Amino acid sequence: MSNETNGKSGYLVEVEDLKQHFPIRTGFTKTTLLKAVDGVSFKIRPGETLGLVGESGCGKTTVGRTLLRLYEPTDGRIFFEGNEVTKSNMREYRKEMQMVFQDPYSSLDPRMTVEDIIGEPLDVHKLYSTKSERRDKILGLMSLVGLNAEHATRYVHEFSGGQRQRIGIARALAVDPKFIVCDEPVSALDVSIQAQVVNMFEDLQKQLGVAYLFIAHDLLIVHHISDKIAVMYLGRMVEMADADELMDNPMHPYTQSLLSAVPIPDPETARKQKRIILEGDVPSPLNMPSGCAFRTRCRYATERCSAECPPFTDRGNGHMVACWEK
């Protein structure tokens, strides 16, 4: 974990103990801290995909945005290729790290043509010398993500959700980044189109060698695309392992319950598996339980769970779990 070795570690992106606490007004003068992300660490290798799953509101988007310093982190450090990314040098990394947003509607400016949306990063970083070079690059990006070049001068409201998401991906790819945060890029799309777009993400990764932080709440999609999967609950990571390992051998009770809710194509295994239904609601992030945040809904919870927060420890082969009982 020491920083001296980071340069040689071979990781593209490293996040250490990232925290994002939002001050929320709870009274006329009182503010409470909403701990949207509370100590998250992970590492991603070049060309690799880390899947990030969790219920909505558990802080996945906030992790992605804080990682790109769209929000100033409350605490924690971010490294890119071994160098610390700070507020002052973030601008250099805007070309290396990009983001694809969840909402294909609000993430594209309705006043702009497709051409200008995809061209915006080119303009900002001055990645062309002539107008025709700009257009060639834009048309190249459009065909890369499967958009018809004839639509370059159209406005986004003429496109479907799937096409819009492709425009957003083309915009992210315009600066030729090494790392893209994909914030639930398919959640807003029809199921039939989801597969297409996910496949496109895979193809692009093969072609361009980009690494992804792929956020989703659908475990099947995440398993399909990810090398490693991390599971979040209320701002903390509860489990992280290689994708297959996590699916075959989930250790944290929360991961187990998530997996039991995934529909299984094979009826034989489906019959054997019992659904674990979680009791109660997700606690309010403004009023988090003491100790382990999951204990209020956990079948195995003991007194120790409420007294102390379980550490995130390696259980062999890089399978990290934060639980006292497992």
Added chain:
Amino acid sequence: MTETNTMPKKKALSLQVDLSKFEKATDEEKRQQDVMSKSTTFFRDGMRKLMKNPLAVASIIVLVLIIGTITVAPAVVPYGYQDIIKVDGKRDKTAKNLEPFKYSKKEMKYMEKTGEKLFPHIMGTDSMCRDYFIRVVYGTRISLTVGLFASILVLIIGVLYGSISGYAGGIVDLIMMRIVDIIYSLPDMLIIILLSVVLNERLSATQNPVIKSLGTNMVSIFIVFGLLYWVGMARLVRGEILKIKSNEYILAARAIGAPSGKIIRSHIIPNCLSVIIITTALQIPSAIFTESFLSFVGMGVKAPMPSLGSLANAAREGLQSYPMQLVFPAVTIILIVLAFNLLGDGLRDAFDPKLRR
């Protein structure tokens, strides 16, 4: 499913084979070259849609006709708005309350005598023997000018105030918006009447030549608008900027590394511009209406300067015998207000893609 799956792959490969498309691409490129500049693209796009809207086009025609008439008429019509009609250099006291296109006795005698044709009184004359058409023309000039300048005043103050409040956010926004709330909660007609009474006394004491030539009432109308009516615009602009700021495309622009200046220029301004233009277009008739109302109750422009409201007010006295004197200014007000409102609606439909369909 399979065919849709292979679609993007084919496209991805076609990245390198664009040569086969070369012939086609030149055609396309020409078209794209045409619409390369983004601001004109959006403007032209909106104008095309506006021109397809029959109501908006009719409004534009009506407004152009009215504006054309009030510009040309004073040069063509040989009567003054405050002069009693003169025949042969002498005042014609018989030209009182004439019907449209009628001549007074003296005028008819004069025409018989000299064979010269006098310019007709298109809308007749008023009770003080003045040509009514030219008075309505000047009244329209005054009303339109007041409407236009009041709206520009509202536009400037409202947009500045609203955008500062929206950008700054936090405590600044809070305080600025409470001030707006206070102004909003004042009963505006009462304040306008009180203010214009007070301002009239103050201003008539000054010797300022600009105020003198404008007329104190006009100045107080502007001050009243400047003080009271910008709040609506300010609220709207602030809300719009807050809404735009919360969109993910602003976040996307920041993720790209776009500096704030660029984000404001290429995302925030274009996105609230249409709201500002539309609101201004709708503000003009409301200002004209308020001015007419104030003039009607006698708080507006000073006699003998006519405005559409004061003309209507003057016509009340002879309403039984000469109803046309009320009809002309009233119809003009209706035409102007309606045309601006329909034009504003047309602009909204044309320039706001979110509201389209």
